[in-house]
Amino acid sequence: MMDNMLCDELLQEIFRRLPSAPSSSLSVCLVSKRWLNLYRSSKASLSLRFFPHDSVFVFLSSLLSYYSSLSSLSLVLSDDATTSFNSNSSTAFFDHLLFVVSSSCSNLHNLRFLAGPVSVSSLLSLSKACSHLTSITVSLSRPLFFNWVVSFSCLKELCIYVCSTDGVDDQVRRFGFGINEELDAEFALETLCLSGIQADDKGVGWLWRNCKRLKKLQLKSCQSIGDAESFSSFICCVEGLQDVELRKCRTIVDGVLVRLAENCASLNSLLVYDGGSREGLLEFISTCRCNLQKLDLRLPLDLNNDHLSAVAMNLRGVSTLRLQSCCLVTGEGLKTLGIALRSSLEELALINCDVVERELGLLATLGQNLRMLRRLDLSYNEMLLDKEFISMLVSCSHLTELKLRGCRRLTNMALVSISKTCKHLQSVDIMNCPGIEAQAVEFCVLNCPQMRQMQVEESKVSDIAKAWVLQKVIEVTAGC
Numbered sequence: 001m002m003d004n005m006l007c008d009e010l011l012q013e014i015f016r017r018l019p020s021a022p023s024s025s026l027s028v029c030l031v032s033k034r035w036l037n038l039y040r041s042s043k044a045s046l047s048l049r050f051f052p053h054d055s056v057f058v059f060l061s062s063l064l065s066y067y068s069s070l071s072s073l074s075l076v077l078s079d080d081a082t083t084s085f086n087s088n089s090s091t092a093f094f095d096h097l098l099f100v101v102s103s104s105c106s107n108l109h110n111l112r113f114l115a116g117p118v119s120v121s122s123l124l125s126l127s128k129a130c131s132h133l134t135s136i137t138v139s140l141s142r143p144l145f146f147n148w149v150v151s152f153s154c155l156k157e158l159c160i161y162v163c164s165t166d167g168v169d170d171q172v173r174r175f176g177f178g179i180n181e182e183l184d185a186e187f188a189l190e191t192l193c194l195s196g197i198q199a200d201d202k203g204v205g206w207l208w209r210n211c212k213r214l215k216k217l218q219l220k221s222c223q224s225i226g227d228a229e230s231f232s233s234f235i236c237c238v239e240g241l242q243d244v245e246l247r248k249c250r251t252i253v254d255g256v257l258v259r260l261a262e263n264c265a266s267l268n269s270l271l272v273y274d275g276g277s278r279e280g281l282l283e284f285i286s287t288c289r290c291n292l293q294k295l296d297l298r299l300p301l302d303l304n305n306d307h308l309s310a311v312a313m314n315l316r317g318v319s320t321l322r323l324q325s326c327c328l329v330t331g332e333g334l335k336t337l338g339i340a341l342r343s344s345l346e347e348l349a350l351i352n353c354d355v356v357e358r359e360l361g362l363l364a365t366l367g368q369n370l371r372m373l374r375r376l377d378l379s380y381n382e383m384l385l386d387k388e389f390i391s392m393l394v395s396c397s398h399l400t401e402l403k404l405r406g407c408r409r410l411t412n413m414a415l416v417s418i419s420k421t422c423k424h425l426q427s428v429d430i431m432n433c434p435g436i437e438a439q440a441v442e443f444c445v446l447n448c449p450q451m452r453q454m455q456v457e458e459s460k461v462s463d464i465a466k467a468w469v470l471q472k473v474i475e476v477t478a479g480c
Helices: 008-016 022-029 033-042 056-064 087-104 120-129 147-151 170-175 204-210 228-237 250-263 278-287 305-314 331-340 354-358 362-369 386-393 412-421 438-447 463-472
Strands: 045-050 072-077 110-118 135-142 157-165 191-195 216-220 243-247 269-273 294-298 320-324 347-351 375-377 401-403 427-429 453-455 475-477
Touching (some): 056 087, 072 087, 087 120, 110 120, 120 147, 147 204, 243 250, 278 305, 305 331, 331 354, 331 362, 354 362, 386 412, 412 438, 438 453
Parallel strands (some): 110 135, 135 157, 216 243, 294 320, 401 427, 453 475
16 A cells, blocks of 8 residues: 555665665565566666677666666676687677667666676767766777877766777777777866776877866776887876876886976875886985975885885875885874874774884874874774774874774774764774674764764674664664
């Protein structure tokens, strides 16, 4: 009877506001066929994993026909899928799959298509069928062609994963999307992510020349930024950058940082993971003209106290500092940094940094200097003890976010101290902390008035805690 009392529009609005947890969608879908159809038609985003088989075309087309409101779609190859296709047949397969998507979802704004490499011709067809796309993530085979990008007039975000060499498709031969693109066509891309670029990849220079409005650049596992001509073109996109991420790009980090230091005054966020050089990073920190706000570094053997001293001297406006697995940094370097950034630093992460465990009293000193801290991440410091952690906590009473994931030596005492000291705390992550037990989690839920999110094993949430979680509207998840 209740089913008949609720109109379609009201039910769809309710479904749109449901939590994204699988349990919520499963409960709705089991009520009736009507609810199942309305739930599907109300969904704006969908993520799918699939195994490559000829039957997937019919299945996907049928499935997508139920999701009439989709604006965001992610389609990813299953982890255990076979890669035994030959390159030509696999590209044809994934082109067909992309055609099914474009035929079924004309209102897409965001598409993440990492099923496999697609051809230029299929991307051109996609641009006609899905003209409102603002974000695209795709895989391409070598040789690389980028002229198709201009066909997406609304595109703001582009992410390219480069696969192994595949032949030039017929559409490229027919219409001349050649390697040496001569015609410049500046477009409005604001975010660009490239993964797997090598030194002999031609055509990347054309992309650099036409990305003059870029605000965010991500490079992943890149040996180069393209062929020799691409280096001179790279400067064209640097000037307006605000956010740069370099992951596993050891061979090009120095060159990119030099160009950023010389040509970019707008940069406010820099991330460098797993590859760099001590000299290049030090030169950037010492000479850059930008007002850097966020610095995120995971450089186990390339970061030392000299870099921290340079940050203290030249980057005093940093509000977020994240350091991971930095083996060569000492307590003295961090103390110097703490004094220099005492009036600006709001977020500090020292993740898996053995100096936290190695030097007693370090956290207490940092806490005394960094009273402006709002977010603190000490995850995966497995030997961190209650006494050291609490000695910092007493000076950081204004924390709103705290992450202690993987701190295996912390006990109930740490969580009780958090509950008594951090009355503004809104989010805490205590996953993989075996010394923290259910009674401490319950105490935390009851005594943190601002708490809105907690990541903890479900087995540690007692019935009393569950009742208070519902009453106080706290989101409890066992995050991965």
